[in-house]
Amino acid sequence: MFDWIAKGGVITPFLDGVVAGTALTLAASACAFVIGVALGIVLLLARISPIAPLRSLVVLWVSLIRGTPALIHMLIAYYMVPALLNISVSPITAGIAALACNTSAYIVEILRGALGTISWGQRAAGYAMGMRTAQVWRHVLLPQMIYRSIPPLTSEFTILLKASSLMSIIAVPELATVARNATLQTDLPLQVFTITAAVYFVILFLISAASRLCERRVSRMLPHGH
């Protein structure tokens, strides 16, 4: 079994590359997720604003992102946007931007769902205590919303991490790219992709397990969704 994988050392350079590739996959995903959450909050504010055109724009954005493949988002971010704006971007920047935009459309819906579970009374109570709208958001609504959306947000993160493998299409040297190059060099696709799949599996499985744990914690702390 071990010999089948190691193939007398041919695969060793790939194993070294896996570490760097995994690090980049994790870093890029985390980065895209943070930007995605920030973007999601901004989109949420626009989505529930009293200005109708702004609301429609967010609805259109969500529909466009959800209705097109993540792979196309990568190509648009790397080829189309730079061509339109006459700028040049590095693959990693384009990759993170594409992932962040992609995830923002899902995050805004998660946050909207979480906001829906907080009753209007809390907002009224905030105002009654003399808070301004920004303060109500900062001290009353956002903390509860983020707290309540932790389980769906973790599951969105696993989806984002899986989608990050698509960055290999625009040659970001993350895990999938490392694997693809190693196959070309060693001609051992079975071994290389099995190891790659195992690495992804372990990472994603751990995150899912953490998410389930989180979910139980949150549901215990919020016994009745008010």
Add this chain to the structure above:
Amino acid sequence: MAIDFSIVREAIPPLLEGLRVTALVSAIGIPLGVVAGIVAAYAAQSRTWLRPVALSYVELVRNIPYLILVYLSFFGLPKLGVGASAMTVAIGCTAFYTGGYFCEILRAALRSVPRGQTYAAFSLGMTFWQAQRHVIAPQMFGFITPPTTSLVIMMFKDSAIFSVMSLPEMTYQSNLLTANTFAYTEVLGTTALIYWICSVLLAGVGRRLETVIGRRTRHV
């Protein structure tokens, strides 16, 4: 930068040709996956060795990126002496992935029907499969329609990944066009627009199905 509509007009026929392949893969792969999902869901319900097998299958699908599965099948299978065309691999991957996710949807739906219903059916003298067909299944349809619509749209979109094995589907055609014309804005914009229209249409069909089923099940 202005948009050159003559390039858009020229890009549409090959893109629609690609859409035909995309649609074919989805039309064969997704129903196969639904069957696999049904088998897996009942296997996961059983108390035999089939249960861990079905649960591992679901975990594999949920925790491995689609792209890696496609690479593993397309480049790995020939090494095992199984020669498969890109089309076969595409349909196989679609079915494999759909199956895992549909199994999860079904498992949640099966849990949503109270166990008393099964016992009531048994006490009426129904066999296991009669109970499933006449009692359990009709109640599950309303529950599974929304997530299944999302799943179908997801698998349809993710078929873009098959462009990495040069299957002539829509994204591959789009890549060919951009490689020849460098008209990224026109070609990628058109491709994205076609994907979007298809997704919106599929979502519409799903919503329509929901209302029809909602109307039906009210009488049950």
